[in-house]
Amino acid sequence: MDAAESDARRPRLRIATTSLAGCFGCHMSLLDIDEHLFELAQLVDFDRSPLTDVKHCGPCDIGLIEGGVCNAENVHVLREFRRNCKILVAVGACAVNGGLPAQRNHLELGACLQQVYQFREGLAAPQIPDDPELPLLLDKVRPIHEVVRVDYFVPGCPPPGEALWKFLTDLIAGRTPRLPYDLMHYD
Ligand code: SF4
Known part of the structure; x- marks a missing residue:
């Protein structure tokens, strides 16, 4: 059997991101x-x-998560992915360690909001947004492994396309993913 036949016979995997x-x-x-x-x-x-236009994660083989956890909606979506995905992957620095959004962790959240929405010059009607439909902010931005169990971490900001392709082809083929060191960079 050649590689194309082998690919054709392999069951199709389902991926959510x-x-x-x-x-x-x-x-x-x-x-x-x-x-x-x-x-x-x-x-x-x-x-x-x-x-796709799919609104909720259904049963999947692989879930790829970009970004850290900064609000209650992120927690909800992340838990839905964990419940439904056999393999959950933290993709990129924000998911792995909080990344850029976690820079606000050095500031007190209330002071941060005031600085952005009340004290900034030029705002027509300074007011901290408080619509009940807005997701509640967490006091700190968390990496995803602090909220759910994570199976794999792919570093980078962003991880290069070649790294994601190597990672996914390993997983799809049933191999333990291995990224060569030269594919793990942050530019
Ligand atoms: Fe975070 Fe960088 Fe990925 Fe943007 S590209 S989501 S900043 S890791």
Whole structure:
């Protein structure tokens, strides 16, 4: 059996992706795998993801999480992913250790909000947003492993597309993912 036949016989995996407190740069990096996207589309189906219009994560093989946890909605979405995904992956610095959003952890949350929404010059009607529909902010931005169990961590800001492709092809083929050191960089 050649490799193409072997791929055709392999059951298709289901993948979900989401961004919590992130900038979507890690998702852009996934798009950076360029022509491999066609190969990926042959191997997997996408559940909840910016690539689909699915609103809730259903049962999946792999969940890719970008971004840290900064509010109650992030906690809810992250727990839904953990419940539904056999393998949960922290993708990028924000998911792995809080990343850039966690820079606010050095400040008291109330002072931070006042600085942004009340004391900033030029605001027409300074007021801290308090609509009940807005998700409640956490006092600190957390890496995702502080909220749920995480199976794999892919470092980088963002991880390069080649790193994500190597990682995913290992997982899809049933191998333990191994990233060469030169694929783990932060630029
Ligand atoms: Fe954006 Fe970097 Fe965070 Fe990814 S790790 S969401 S690229 S800031």
